Amino acid sequence: MIWPFQRRPAAIRTVAGLGEIQARFKVEHAGFSLDVDLHLPGRGVSALFGHSGSGKTSCLRCFAGLDRPTEGYLQVNGQLWQDSAAGIFVPAHQRAVGYVFQNANLFSHLSVQRNLDYGLKRIPVAQRRIALEQAVELLGIGHLLQRLPGKLSGGEQQRVGIARALLTSPRLLLLDEPLASLDLKRKQEVLPYLERLHAELQIPIVYVSHSPDEVARLADHLVLLEDGQVRASGPLKETLLRADLPFVFEDDAEAVVDGLVSAHDQSYGLLSLQLPGSRIRLQLPHGPLPLGASVRIKIKARDVSLSLQQADDSSVLNLLPARVLDWINVAEQAHVLVRVQVADEQLMARITRYSFDRLSIQRGQSLWAQIKSVSLLSAS
Amino acid sequence: MPLTHADVAAVWLTLELASLTTVVLLLLGTPIAWWLARTDSRWKQPIGAIVALPLVLPPTVIGFYLLVSMGPHGVIGQLTQSLGLGTLTFTFTGLVIGSVFYSLPFVVQPLQNAFEAIGRGPLEAAATLRAGPWDAFFTVVLPLAKPGFVTASVLGFAHTVGEFGVVLMIGGNIPGKTQVASVQIYNHVETMEYAQAHWLAGGMLLFSFIVLLALYSGRSNKRIWQ
Numbered sequence: 001m002i003w004p005f006q007r008r009p010a011a012i013r014t015v016a017g018l019g020e021i022q023a024r025f026k027v028e029h030a031g032f033s034l035d036v037d038l039h040l041p042g043r044g045v046s047a048l049f050g051h052s053g054s055g056k057t058s059c060l061r062c063f064a065g066l067d068r069p070t071e072g073y074l075q076v077n078g079q080l081w082q083d084s085a086a087g088i089f090v091p092a093h094q095r096a097v098g099y100v101f102q103n104a105n106l107f108s109h110l111s112v113q114r115n116l117d118y119g120l121k122r123i124p125v126a127q128r129r130i131a132l133e134q135a136v137e138l139l140g141i142g143h144l145l146q147r148l149p150g151k152l153s154g155g156e157q158q159r160v161g162i163a164r165a166l167l168t169s170p171r172l173l174l175l176d177e178p179l180a181s182l183d184l185k186r187k188q189e190v191l192p193y194l195e196r197l198h199a200e201l202q203i204p205i206v207y208v209s210h211s212p213d214e215v216a217r218l219a220d221h222l223v224l225l226e227d228g229q230v231r232a233s234g235p236l237k238e239t240l241l242r243a244d245l246p247f248v249f250e251d252d253a254e255a256v257v258d259g260l261v262s263a264h265d266q267s268y269g270l271l272s273l274q275l276p277g278s279r280i281r282l283q284l285p286h287g288p289l290p291l292g293a294s295v296r297i298k299i300k301a302r303d304v305s306l307s308l309q310q311a312d313d314s315s316v317l318n319l320l321p322a323r324v325l326d327w328i329n330v331a332e333q334a335h336v337l338v339r340v341q342v343a344d345e346q347l348m349a350r351i352t353r354y355s356f357d358r359l360s361i362q363r364g365q366s367l368w369a370q371i372k373s374v375s376l377l378s379a380s
Numbered sequence: 381m382p383l384t385h386a387d388v389a390a391v392w393l394t395l396e397l398a399s400l401t402t403v404v405l406l407l408l409g410t411p412i413a414w415w416l417a418r419t420d421s422r423w424k425q426p427i428g429a430i431v432a433l434p435l436v437l438p439p440t441v442i443g444f445y446l447l448v449s450m451g452p453h454g455v456i457g458q459l460t461q462s463l464g465l466g467t468l469t470f471t472f473t474g475l476v477i478g479s480v481f482y483s484l485p486f487v488v489q490p491l492q493n494a495f496e497a498i499g500r501g502p503l504e505a506a507a508t509l510r511a512g513p514w515d516a517f518f519t520v521v522l523p524l525a526k527p528g529f530v531t532a533s534v535l536g537f538a539h540t541v542g543e544f545g546v547v548l549m550i551g552g553n554i555p556g557k558t559q560v561a562s563v564q565i566y567n568h569v570e571t572m573e574y575a576q577a578h579w580l581a582g583g584m585l586l587f588s589f590i591v592l593l594a595l596y597s598g599r600s601n602k603r604i605w606q
Contacts, residue, residue, distance in 0.1 A: 064508055065507075066507065092504070092507040093510050093511055103501070105502065109520075109524055118506075118511070122510040122515075164509065
């Protein structure tokens with residue numbers, strides 16, 4: 001039953017800003033403050049990354065309208081949800097958001113089916129952009145519909161939570177560490193579904209996480225939060241390699257590279273990837289994947305070394321032509337991080353200062369990047 | 381016939397009083413319990429204490445103040461008189477009002493516990509699924525708090541059935557009007573009709589036991605008394 005006395009939702013004002021999300025939140029609590037000013041792309045996955053206590057979840061709750069920042073402005077692809085200067089605050093239940101909670105937060109008194117219906121039936125038919133069958137299929141929960149949430153595993157609950165949120169046809173999907181409460185096996189179970197969301201839906205997603213791998217795997221845009229402030233915000237690959245923030249992910253500088261599956265060597269168990277827009281290929285030990293599939297890989301700076309010649313007598317599989325862009329000194333004196341361009345992608349190489357001087361590395365110099373290890377983040 | 385006509389009338393009156401009181405208590409107690417469960421106001425503790433007063437006060441104290449305030453010179457009395465209702469002392473309506481005060485904590489506290497146990501999570505989920513506050517209350521809070529409502533109703537009803545002091549103070553002992561079962565037992569004992577008293581008293585003992593047994597077997601009742 002839908003409660004009949006619900007007030008008609010206030011008309012939501014539209015403003016210029018199609019294709020982007022603008023968010024400015026200021027929250028002051030005892031012992032905590034959040035002060036962020038974000039410009040996020042109007043589609044794709046934006047990750048809010050930071051330690052616990054950095055303000056990620058507070059920020060997400062402001063997006064949803066679950067918390068009301070003392071000062072705030074929020075515009076999502078032209079829909080104005082908050083403008084405290086004009087006295088506008090659209091309450092949570094009138095915002096077209098989908099929210100996936102850290103602990104799924106399903107209604108324990110309703111079956112999975114009725115959990116899904118709960119949001120769906122509150123959306124006028126004309127505004128529905130995703131059908132029940134579609135969401136059920138996307139998240140692979142068809143066999144769970146008659147069960148009660150208490151009978152589901154953590155991973156299943158999370159998938160139902162995501163489907164439930166999608167069925168409200170949101171204009172913005174918010175995910176609050178959806179994998180944090182799951183063990184590794186369950187994480188692996190849910191991650192592919194998150195990738196499908198990314199690949200198959202046009203809805204912008206804001207994804208809160210403190211896991212570097214999740215972020216590297218899913219995000220297009222990275223926001224680095226620290227003590228309630230934005231430390232950095234930009235496209236994922238660029239931001240990971242930003243010279244002033246070499247250690248976005250703590251101890252390791254790393255690069256994220258997208259490639260296309262171009263071949264698989266059955267006898268050696270090697271998968272070949274082609275870097276888009278080039279003929280450069282990378283190989284890594286992996287089972288076969290469909291040809292042409294787009295995959296994302298992670299290359300740590302410490303796994304990349306530089307050489308002036310194309311050494312073909314090395315055990316290192318991947319030897320790629322590279323050009324030096326710039327470098328920064330690492331806090332400890334012995335190492336230098338060198339940023340190089342390979343095709344359209346950028347990598348970081350962590351080499352000793354001694355080698356740096358011996359190779360007399362200069363900007364624009366052409367050399368070879370040896371990549372000792374590549375890890376696959378995703379296949380979609 | 382072990383029960384006299386007056387006994388049967390008293391039993392019926394008791395059931396009528398307890399039913400009506402329970403309905404009023406649920407309507408009144410739900411918003412109070414909701415507020416107590418949700419608020420951060422500095423009034424939470426004082427209001428909570430006032431609600432809990434009947435747990436510790438002698439019923440005669442509640443009865444006395446209600447008698448005074450509902451009497452011709454009391455605040456409530458003046459109000460009801462100016463509305464042309466006369467005074468409520470020694471009326472059935474007066475008894476309902478007295479019983480509502482008397483049994484308030486037995487309804488508010490289980491409800492408050494139930495609401496607190498639900499927490500904010502389901503409400504926030506409902507909000508992000510486009511349910512407004514009223515919608516969420518009726519579709520999420522009520523079903524989740526159902527055990528709390530059952531406990532509150534049973535305790536409110538049973539406690540009102542067992543009321544004596546308040547009734548005697550504000551209702552007196554008018555057959556068919558304010559003479560409830562507990563008062564009738566008192567009458568029987570006063571006039572040395574022990575056999576009659578046994579029938580009513582034994583009946584109430586059995587009733588109370590069955591109610592509590594049903595409640596305790598229905599679910600574990602850890603939360604009722606917290």
